[in-house]
Amino acid sequence: MKFDNNIGQFFRILVFAGIIIFINCSIVNSELLFNKLTWNANSEPDLTEYRVYRSSTSGNYTKGNPFTTVPKGITSYQDNNIEADQTYFYVVTAVNSFSLESNFSNQVSISKSQEEQPVLSNGIVSPTSGSSSTTYVYTVHFLDPGGQAPAIAKVFIDDQGFTMSLYSGSSNDGVYSLSRSLGKGEHTFYFYFNDSSMNVVRFPLAGYLSGPTVSSSKPEKPSNVRYKNK
Numbered sequence: 001m002k003f004d005n006n007i008g009q010f011f012r013i014l015v016f017a018g019i020i021i022f023i024n025c026s027i028v029n030s031e032l033l034f035n036k037l038t039w040n041a042n043s044e045p046d047l048t049e050y051r052v053y054r055s056s057t058s059g060n061y062t063k064g065n066p067f068t069t070v071p072k073g074i075t076s077y078q079d080n081n082i083e084a085d086q087t088y089f090y091v092v093t094a095v096n097s098f099s100l101e102s103n104f105s106n107q108v109s110i111s112k113s114q115e116e117q118p119v120l121s122n123g124i125v126s127p128t129s130g131s132s133s134t135t136y137v138y139t140v141h142f143l144d145p146g147g148q149a150p151a152i153a154k155v156f157i158d159d160q161g162f163t164m165s166l167y168s169g170s171s172n173d174g175v176y177s178l179s180r181s182l183g184k185g186e187h188t189f190y191f192y193f194n195d196s197s198m199n200v201v202r203f204p205l206a207g208y209l210s211g212p213t214v215s216s217s218k219p220e221k222p223s224n225v226r227y228k229n230k
Contacts, residue, residue: 038076039092039105046097047072053091053104054079061091061104080206087111118144120203123191129213136212137179138164140191140203144172148195157182157189164191182214 037052051066067090070077082088088111091104123140130136138155149171154161155178167177176193188208194200 036076036078037090037092037108041075042072042094044094044096047094048097049095050075051093051095051101052077053093055089056086058089058107058109060089063093063101066093080202082110118142118146118148118150118193118195118199118201120191120193120201123203123209125189125209125211128211129215131215132181132184134181134212134214135179136182137177138189138191139167139175139177140164141169141175142173142193144195144199146195146197146199147172148197150176150193151196151198152192152194154192155189156192158187161192182212184214184216186213187211 039050042050049072050070052068052070053061053065054067055061068077079088079090087109089107089109091107093104094102119142121141121143123138125136125138127134127136138157140155142150142153144150153164153176155164156162157180162178162180164176164178167175169175172195188210190208191203192200193202
């Protein structure tokens with residue numbers, strides 16, 4: 001969903017070593033999509049960070065007490081701590097090397113209903129150990145109370161996303177799977193789905209699941225061994 005643009009801008013004067021320096025910080029075009037807050041990059045060369053403010057009450061923010069900070073060069077923030085039946089409001093500010101902070105940007109909000117939320121459960125990989133020639137199967141159960149199929153159905157293995165396919169059941173209430181071989185080492189994974197209404201669900205809610213443990217494969221045994229007389 002997109003929101004109307006509203007430029008939050010201010011001019012401050014800093015007197016330092018007898019020099020008057022004008023600081024111009026602005027943030028435009030904030031939007032919230034897939035629980036991800038994005039905004040246009042500031043052009044000030046002395047920019048150091050962005051501050052993201054979150055509140056359960058519209059307009060209730062305390063300057064200098066942000067929900068989180070984002071380094072310069074990054075113009076988005078993924079909020080994975082969204083609870084159902086709650087409305088969250090966000091604004092963003094820019095901060096420069098003199099610790100001067102811009103005015104609040106335009107406000108955006110997100111509200112999630114428990115009835116709309118898809119659910120992921122029973123996410124596993126099988127087997128949990130093997131060799132690099134073993135085929136590992138990732139499975140997870142997806143349920144969307146609204147009857148929607150997932151627009152995105154992925155398992156992230158070592159932070160690399162792979163699209164899953166429906167294995168059994170219906171598209172809105174079924175088991176999705178992915179089969180693949182893996183290289184030697186300890187691996188991690190998590191599942192990430194969203195429906196066509198952009199309701200996002202992750203399993204686990206945060207962090208990673210461990211597995212599988214993959215060892216090296218033995219070489220193939222020699223074949224066609226025979227004794228040959230000269």
